[in-house]
Amino acid sequence: MSYEPRIVLSVEGVHAGYGHVSVVRGIDLRVAEGELVTLIGANGAGKSTLLKTIVGLVSPTAGTIHFLEQDITRMRPDRAVRAGLALVPEGRMLFGPMTVEENLELGAHARDRSDSAEDLKRVFDLFPVLQERRSQTAATLSGGEQQMLAVARALMARPRLLLLDEPSLGLAPKVIKEIFAALDRLKAEGLTILLVEQDARLALKHADRGYVMRTGSIALAGNAADLLADDDVRLIYLGAWHGEGESS
């Protein structure tokens, strides 16, 4: 630890929820430049809500979020995208009746599009199948292709930080492999990534560091390799983490 890399994202004491239901309860989290950090935890732990809070789809009730030294707490999503964030959302949220190419062009909506041809080339290089399908509507793609399109659309914004929400959900192992290979490549190119995953083993294998989230708070944090070897994490991964005696 000779030098301290630049912190890209810093989440401090963030609480958030829907109506009177609080889902995220005091989260502290940091992502440094070039890191792939994963946020793992069971269904309903609040992982997706935290990502939505970071991009501004959900307003935090307390805490602060800084992105590249800029305070983005409660910033509208379109502004957050302009600031350099891009989200690959849960359920992909593609524009179904529009073509693959239109979806990608929309990904570049937030910035000057004069050079979007170059970005199209980059994402087609990453996911060649999208080039074959470029004039098909997004709704006609397979689940795996849709996930690739969701990742590609986010990349079109040229983000400084890519947020992914469960990119492996509901996909065949072969497709998951392809998508995670793409993430590895993006990381190697220097992109900073925050990955939310239910498949903890998969996520930790590709990540530098991990946070384990449980009922709205961070239960554990550490290097991916350490977490992978951690008995408690194995237990959650197997769905056996619990505490009957605990109340929350």
Add this chain to the structure above:
Amino acid sequence: MGATELLQFALAGLKNGSIYALVALGFTLVYAATGVINFAQGEFYMLGGMLSVWAYAGLGLPLPLAGLVGVVSTAAIGVIFELLAIRQRKDGDPLALIIITVGGSMVLSSMARHLFGPNERPLPLFSGGGSVSVFGAVLEVQTIWIIGMTAIAVACLWYLYNRTGLGRAMRACAVNRDAARIVGIDTRLMVTVSFLLAAGLGALAGLAVTPLTQTAFDVGPTVGIKGFAAAILGGLGNPIAAVVGGLVLGMLESVSIAFISSTYKDAIALVVLLAVLFVRPQGLLGRSRREKV
């Protein structure tokens, strides 16, 4: 009934249908951006006529300029209405917004009554009172103006919607507002733009019709209902469907006059509205269910 008479009715249907199409486009554009039916849409039609009359008779501007003033100032009123009334409702609750548009409609027509009086106001024909004969049927020149202006407006809107970045962003909002936000689209701006366009298109219809029918502060709701029926008939949210719905409704009205009685003309829109809602709620061109992506 001879072919010439049928053609005469068809031309009348096309004329009225063009008007309904423009008003229906207003409904559909706002619905696409907000998920809300704007019940003030008919008032934009009224304002287009009334403000043009005001600019022509009150300010003494030449007719083309007066028409431009009428349409542009109505579009501006649409924007102001959105900023002052719609945008203030931060959560975007559809029911609350619909009630706001109903209230807005009353405010706009009351204001028009106070400012311009309760009487019917005329506007001269755009290019004189001539008519041309089409296979024996009489086609008034003003009708050509109405159909032509509608065609041009629809073509411009089609271009905007399908060939520009702004249009693409508007379509994206219509598909999924949250998805639009996370690719960096300012969805509130898109709502404002939709009101601008809806008010402008409604005003254009009001302007084009006034030389034939005159206008008054209370013409909005009747045309509003017809435009709404046309938008539902075509399938809400789809501009092409709104145009188709408008033209079909205009034709249906004409057919009803030809074969039943002109007494029931204004009831046709309501019958169509109910029939569509019962039988095919997604409209003629609507998909039965939005595919989930």
